[in-house]
Amino acid sequence: MNQSQEKLERSVLRVGDLGTSVIDKKVWARGRLHTSRAKGKQCFFLLRQQQSTVQCLLAVSESTSKAFVKFVAGITKESVIDVEGIVRSVPQKIEGATQQDVELHVTQVWVISAAEPRLPLQIEDASRPEEEKEGELAIRVNQETRLDNRVLDLRTPTNQAIFRIQAAVCRLFREALDQRKFVEIHTPKIISAASEGGANVFTVSYFKGSAYLAQSPQLYKQMAIAADFEKVYTIGAVFRAEDSNTHRHLTEFVGLDLEMAFHSHYHEVLDTIGVVLTEVFRGLQKDCMQEIATVNRQFPSEPFTFLDPPLRLEFPEAVEMLRQAGEQIGDEDDLSTPMEKLLGRLVKAKYDTDFYILDKYPLAVRPFYTMPDPNNKKYSNSYDIFMRGEEIMSGAQRIHDPEYLSERAKHHGIDLSKIKAYIDSFRYGCPPHAGGGIGMERVAMLFLGLDNIRKTSMFPRDPKRITP
Amino acid sequence: MNQSQEKLERSVLRVGDLGTSVIDKKVWARGRLHTSRAKGKQCFFLLRQQQSTVQCLLAVSESTSKAFVKFVAGITKESVIDVEGIVRSVPQKIEGATQQDVELHVTQVWVISAAEPRLPLQIEDASRPEEEKEGELAIRVNQETRLDNRVLDLRTPTNQAIFRIQAAVCRLFREALDQRKFVEIHTPKIISAASEGGANVFTVSYFKGSAYLAQSPQLYKQMAIAADFEKVYTIGAVFRAEDSNTHRHLTEFVGLDLEMAFHSHYHEVLDTIGVVLTEVFRGLQKDCMQEIATVNRQFPSEPFTFLDPPLRLEFPEAVEMLRQAGEQIGDEDDLSTPMEKLLGRLVKAKYDTDFYILDKYPLAVRPFYTMPDPNNKKYSNSYDIFMRGEEIMSGAQRIHDPEYLSERAKHHGIDLSKIKAYIDSFRYGCPPHAGGGIGMERVAMLFLGLDNIRKTSMFPRDPKRITP
Numbered sequence: 004m005n006q007s008q009e010k011l012e013r014s015v016l017r018v019g020d021l022g023t024s025v026i027d028k029k030v031w032a033r034g035r036l037h038t039s040r041a042k043g044k045q046c047f048f049l050l051r052q053q054q055s056t057v058q059c060l061l062a063v064s065e066s067t068s069k070a071f072v073k074f075v076a077g078i079t080k081e082s083v084i085d086v087e088g089i090v091r092s093v094p095q096k097i098e099g100a101t102q103q104d105v106e107l108h109v110t111q112v113w114v115i116s117a118a119e120p121r122l123p124l125q126i127e128d129a130s131r132p133e134e135e136k137e138g139e140l141a142i143r144v145n146q147e148t149r150l151d152n153r154v155l156d157l158r159t160p161t162n163q164a165i166f167r168i169q170a171a172v173c174r175l176f177r178e179a180l181d182q183r184k185f186v187e188i189h190t191p192k193i194i195s196a197a198s199e200g201g202a203n204v205f206t207v208s209y210f211k212g213s214a215y216l217a218q219s220p221q222l223y224k225q226m227a228i229a230a231d232f233e234k235v236y237t238i239g240a241v242f243r244a245e246d247s248n249t250h251r252h253l254t255e256f257v258g259l260d261l262e263m264a265f266h267s268h269y270h271e272v273l274d275t276i277g278v279v280l281t282e283v284f285r286g287l288q289k290d291c292m293q294e295i296a297t298v299n300r301q302f303p304s305e306p307f308t309f310l311d312p313p314l315r316l317e318f319p320e321a322v323e324m325l326r327q328a329g330e331q332i333g334d335e336d337d338l339s340t341p342m343e344k345l346l347g348r349l350v351k352a353k354y355d356t357d358f359y360i361l362d363k364y365p366l367a368v369r370p371f372y373t374m375p376d377p378n379n380k381k382y383s384n385s386y387d388i389f390m391r392g393e394e395i396m397s398g399a400q401r402i403h404d405p406e407y408l409s410e411r412a413k414h415h416g417i418d419l420s421k422i423k424a425y426i427d428s429f430r431y432g433c434p435p436h437a438g439g440g441i442g443m444e445r446v447a448m449l450f451l452g453l454d455n456i457r458k459t460s461m462f463p464r465d466p467k468r469i470t471p
Numbered sequence: 472m473n474q475s476q477e478k479l480e481r482s483v484l485r486v487g488d489l490g491t492s493v494i495d496k497k498v499w500a501r502g503r504l505h506t507s508r509a510k511g512k513q514c515f516f517l518l519r520q521q522q523s524t525v526q527c528l529l530a531v532s533e534s535t536s537k538a539f540v541k542f543v544a545g546i547t548k549e550s551v552i553d554v555e556g557i558v559r560s561v562p563q564k565i566e567g568a569t570q571q572d573v574e575l576h577v578t579q580v581w582v583i584s585a586a587e588p589r590l591p592l593q594i595e596d597a598s599r600p601e602e603e604k605e606g607e608l609a610i611r612v613n614q615e616t617r618l619d620n621r622v623l624d625l626r627t628p629t630n631q632a633i634f635r636i637q638a639a640v641c642r643l644f645r646e647a648l649d650q651r652k653f654v655e656i657h658t659p660k661i662i663s664a665a666s667e668g669g670a671n672v673f674t675v676s677y678f679k680g681s682a683y684l685a686q687s688p689q690l691y692k693q694m695a696i697a698a699d700f701e702k703v704y705t706i707g708a709v710f711r712a713e714d715s716n717t718h719r720h721l722t723e724f725v726g727l728d729l730e731m732a733f734h735s736h737y738h739e740v741l742d743t744i745g746v747v748l749t750e751v752f753r754g755l756q757k758d759c760m761q762e763i764a765t766v767n768r769q770f771p772s773e774p775f776t777f778l779d780p781p782l783r784l785e786f787p788e789a790v791e792m793l794r795q796a797g798e799q800i801g802d803e804d805d806l807s808t809p810m811e812k813l814l815g816r817l818v819k820a821k822y823d824t825d826f827y828i829l830d831k832y833p834l835a836v837r838p839f840y841t842m843p844d845p846n847n848k849k850y851s852n853s854y855d856i857f858m859r860g861e862e863i864m865s866g867a868q869r870i871h872d873p874e875y876l877s878e879r880a881k882h883h884g885i886d887l888s889k890i891k892a893y894i895d896s897f898r899y900g901c902p903p904h905a906g907g908g909i910g911m912e913r914v915a916m917l918f919l920g921l922d923n924i925r926k927t928s929m930f931p932r933d934p935k936r937i938t939p
Contacts, residue, residue: 004871004872004875005735005871005903006842006843006844006845006852006868007735007736007737007738007842007845007852007868007903008845008846009735009736010735010736010738011734011735011736013734013735015734033734033902035699035900052699053699053701081899081900082900083900083901083902115902115903116871116872116897116900116901116902116903117900118898118899118900119898119899122899153694153698154694154697154698154896154899155698155899156698157694157695157698157699157700158698158699162698163699163700166654166656166700167654169657170654170655170656173655174645174649174655177642177645181642186634186635186638187638187641187642188634188638188929189637189708189725189911189928189929190929190930191708191723191930191932191937192660192708192710192723193673193710193722193723193932193937194937195937195938205661205675205676205677206675206676207673207674207675207676207684208673208674208675209673209937210712210714210934214937216675223929223930226621226622226625226930226939227625227929229622230621230622230623230624230625230626230630231503231520231521231625231626231631232625232631232634233521238706239707239708240657240659240660240707240708242660242661244678246678254661255659255660255661257657266479266481266483266501267473267475267477267478267479267481268475268477268478268479269475270475270478374474374475375474376474377474377475377476378476384474384475400474400475403472403473403584404472404584407472424938424939428622428939429584430586430587431549431586431587431590431622431623432503432549432550432551432584432585432586433551433584434501434551434583434584435473435475435583435584443657460657461656461657461658461691461695462658462659462691462694464659464661466678469659469661469662469663469677469682470663470892471694471892471896
C-alpha cells in the first residue's frame with residue numbers, strides 16, 4: 004500500500020501519449036487493468052487510463068518467470084497497476100485499443116490497488132452503445148445498477164466525457180458573465196422562511212428551531228441588486244421537495260442563476276441571457292468536440308442547433324402555432340409538458356433551431372413577483388427558455404416597488420407577514436431588474452440529447468434516491 | 472414605475488466615467504441620491520454609483536422652476552434617480568466626491584425608485600473608518616445592525632470591494648486548477664448518512680424519511696478519484712451544526728475543495744495546493760489592488776505576505792518553536808487556537824510570511840481515514856494551512872485501501888455499518904490520493920486582515936442568525 008514511503012523521480016507517461024513518438028523507449032504508465040487473457044507463456048492485457056487504452060504483452064523470458072506471468076494473469080480487472088515496458092510498433096493496427104500503433108512489451112508490473120474479483124457491473128457492458136447491432140452482445144447495464152455502483156459506472160468513456168462537458172458548461176457560463184462584469188456571489192441554502200409560500204420545501208432542524216432549504220437563490224440575487232451590485236450570478240445547489248419521479252426532475256440540482264439591473268427595458272437582460280447561452284453552446288462545440296463525439300457513440304443524437312442571435316417568440320405566437328397543429332389551448336393557459344415538446348418540434352421544423360426563448364407568458368400562470376406587461380394586462384414581462392422542446396430556464400422582470408409587490412401578493416392570496424423580509428428588501432430604493440435560473444443538468448442533458456437527467460448528475464438525488 | 476414601457480436608445484454614462492474627457496457634454500447617469508442640501512435657489516447633491524460619486528448642481532433658471540428644485544431637494548436619500556446634466560469643470564477639486572474634476576449641471580431628474588425617508592442605517596456611518604480621529608464623527612454602525620439591514624450595508628464602498636475580492640478568490644482558484652487539468656464536479660448536499668459519525672450535522676426531513684446536510688464533499692471527491700477523474704475540485708455550500716459563536720465559525724460556508732491522485736508521494740498534492748494558493752494571492756494583489764486599498768481605508772491592516780514557494784514546516788518543528796516561546800505542549804497534542812495564533816506570530820517573525828503549511832500532524836488528533844506516516848507511527852500524512860495564524864484548510868493523504876480503512880475505523884471506535892458506503896467506494900481499485908478543503912470566507916477575511924468572518928459572507932449563517 005502506498006503510504007508515501009518515498010518520492011520516486013520516475014517519469015510516468017499517460018496512456019494517451021503512448022504512440023509512435025516513443026517507439027523503443029522504456030516507459031512507465033499507471034492505469035487500470037481493463038481486460039486480460041493468458042495464452043500459454045504469454046499474457047495480453049489492456050491498460051486503461053481515463054479514455055485511453057494500450058495493449059500490453061508480458062511473455063516468459065530470461066528476466067520474466069512463468070510464475071510472474073501467472074501472477075499478472077491473475078490480477079483482477081479494474082485493479083490500479085503500474086506497468087514498465089518498452090513501446091513497440093505493431094505490424095497492423097490494434098482494433099481493440101485507443102493506442103492502435105503501438106503495444107507495450109512489459110518488463111515490470113506492480114499492483115497499486117487491487118479490485119475485488121467480482122464486479123457488480125462490467126465497464127465494457129456499461130460502455131456499450133444503446134443501439135443493438137446484429138452479432139454484438141446485447142448486455143446493457145440498467146440505470147439503477149449504474150447509480151448504485153456509480154464509482155464503477157463513472158469510469159466509462161461516456162461518463163468521463165459527460166462530466167467534462169458539464170464542467171465546461173459552468174466554466175463557459177462564468178466566462179461569458181465575467182466578461183460582462185457580472186459579480187459572482189454566494190447565497191445561503193439555509194433560510195428562515197419558505198420563499199414561495201411553503202410548498203415543496205425541505206425542512207431542516209436548526210439547533211432548537213427549524214429552517215428550510217432554499218428552493219432558489221432568487222431573493223438573495225435580488226437583494227444583491229438592491230445593494231447595488233448591478234449584475235450578479237451564482238452557481239450552487241437548489242432544492243425542490245417535489246415528489247416527481249420523471250426523467251427531468253431532481254430534488255437537488257445545480258442552478259446557474261443570474262440577475263441584472265437594466266436601464267429601460269427587461270429585454271436588455273433577456274438579450275444578455277440569450278447571448279450568454281449562445282456563447283456556452285458555441286464554446287462546447289469548440290472545446291468539447293471529442294467529448295461530444297464520445298457521448299454520441301454510446302447515445303446517438305442529432306447535433307444541437309441554435310441561431311445567432313437566438314430566436315425569440317412571444318407567447319401568443321406559440322399558442323397560434325399549437326392551435327394550427329390541432330391543439331386546444333386558451334390564451335391564458337400555461338403550456339403542458341406535451342405541448343412544450345410539440346412546440347419544440349414545430350419551432351425546429353419552421354426555424355431549424357433547438358434553442359429558443361418564449362417571451363410574454365400570461366400573467367395568470369406566473370408567480371406574484373412577476374412584472375405585468377404595461378400594455379396588455381393579460382400578459383407579463385416573463386419568459387421561459389427551451390432546448391429541444393424542454394424548459395431549461397424560467398425568468399422575468401421582477402416587481403421592484405414594495406407597494407405594488409404587496410398588492411400583487413395579496414391578489415395571489417399570499418400572507419404578507421410571511422414575505423415581509425422579501426418586500427422590505429425594496430424599501431430603500433431598487434433599480435428595475437430581471438433575471439432567471441437555469442438548470443445546469445438540464446442544459447448538459449439536452450445539449451447532448453440524452454434521455455434522463457440522472458445521466459448528467461454525478462450523484463443524482465430524487466424522491467427515491469439519496470445514495471451513494 | 473418602470474414596467475419596461477419603452478426601449479430608450481439613450482446612452483447612459485457610468486458615474487465613474489464622468490471626468491474631463493466629457494467636459495461640456497450633456498449626459499445621462501443613473502445612481503443613488505447619496506446626500507443633498509438645498510441652499511436658496513440651488514440644490515447640491517451627490518450622485519453615487521457603486522464606488523463612484525459625482526457632485527450635481529441644480530439651480531432655478533428659465534427652464535428650471537423653483538418648485539422643481541424643491542422637489543429634487545426633497546428626494547429621499549438612497550433613492551435611485553436618473554439625472555441629465557452638462558458636465559462642467561470646476562475651479563478647485565471637489566473633496567467630497569470621487570469625481571473631483573467635474574460637476575454635473577443638472578437639467579433633468581427622474582426618480583426611478585424612491586427610498587423610504589427613514590433609513591435604519593446611514594451609508595456614511597457604515598462607511599466610516601474604524602479608527603477614530605479627533606474632530607471626526609464617532610458614529611459607527613454595529614455588526615448586528617449591519618447584518619439586519621444587509622441591503623443597505625452592502626452598498627458601502629468597502630462591501631462593494633470585499634465581495635468583488637471574494638469573487639476573485641473563487642475565479643483565481645478555479646483558473647489555477649483548470650490550468651492543471653482538474654475537473655470541476657458538483658457533489659450532493661443532501662446525504663443519507665452523517666459522514667463523520669453524526670456529530671455536528673443538520674437533519675433534513677426527506678419525504679417520509681430523513682436525511683442530512685453534507686459537512687464536507689470529501690466522500691464524493693474521493694469517489695470521483697476512485698472513478699478515475701484523477702484531479703477534481705468543487706466549490707459549494709458546506710454545513711456545520713456546531714454551536715460556536717466565534718469570529719471565525721459559520722454554520723454554512725463556501726468550501727473550496729480539491730482532491731488529487733498522486734504517483735508516489737502526497738507531497739505532489741501538497742505542493743500543488745501550495746502553488747494554487749500562491750497564485751490566488753498573487754492574482755488578488757494584481758487584479759484587486761484598488762478593492763484592497765478601499766477595504767484598507769476602512770479597516771486598516773498590514774499587507775498579506777507570502778513566500779514562493781510557500782513555507783512548509785513539520786509538526787515537531789512547530790512544537791519546538793512553541794516550547795521555546797514558553798508554551799507547554801506534548802508531542803502528540805493538537806494545537807489550541809491561541810497556540811495557532813502564537814505560532815503564526817513566531818513564524819512571521821522568523822520567516823516573514825503570513826502563509827505557511829504545517830505538515831505531519833500527530834495521527835492521534837486526525838480522523839480515522841488519515842494515512843499514518845510510514846516512518847513514524849506517531850505522525851500522519853496530514854496537514855493544515857494557515858493564514859495570519861488562523862487555519863484555512865485541513866487535508867491529508869486518505870487511506871485508499873478498504874481493509875486498512877476498516878481497521879483504522881475500528882480503532883477509532885466507529886460503527887463500520889455506518890460507513891459501509893464510504894469503505895465500499897475503495898473496493899474496486901483506487902489510486903493513492905490526497906486533498907483538502909479550504910474555507911472561502913476565511914481566505915478572504917485573513918487575506919484582508921479583517922476581524923470577523925461575517926464581514927466576508929454576504930448573508931452569514933451562525934447559530935443565532937438565519938436572516939435575512
